[in-house]
Amino acid sequence: MKTIFIVLLVAVLGAGAYFYFSNKQKTSSPNPKVLIAGKWKIDSLDISKTKDSSGVVLALILAASDSNLHKYQFDIDSSGLIVQSLNGKTGDTSHYQFTTDKELLVWSKSDSAKIKWTISKLDSLNLIVQDKDSTVFSFRRVK
Secondary structure (H helix, E strand, O other), X not given: OHHHHHHHHHHHHHHHHHHHHHHHHHOOOOOHHHHOOEEEEEEEEEOOOOOOHHHHHHHHHHHHHOOOHHHEEEEEOOOOEEEEEEOOXXXXXXXXXXXXXXXXXXXXXXXXOXXXXXXXXXXXXEEEEEOOOOOEEEEEEOO
């Protein structure tokens, strides 16, 4: 009788371990192509690591002169469109394409040159990207 009880206990433990680890493997990180879709606002702009000194001056002037920097909203959809708006008025539109899960190419219709952004962090609340000149853009999701 003790043997049957021990065999059943081992079987239950084995089945429990199997279900626990099989479910744990299925819960992989979310797809960045789905996670990036939504409304975002600029949280901060870090130009301290910028390689291009003329870009630093330009970014400082832009950041200082644009008091609406934190009011811009970016609506990013899963089809590759970025719509920028300010106070509900649509402004520029751009396009993006994933090259890898950690890299985006971004371009606008008026300028077909594609800018590479490296994704440092992408989750349900934050998006942090760095452009080729090392300027870091931090976005937070609009609720």
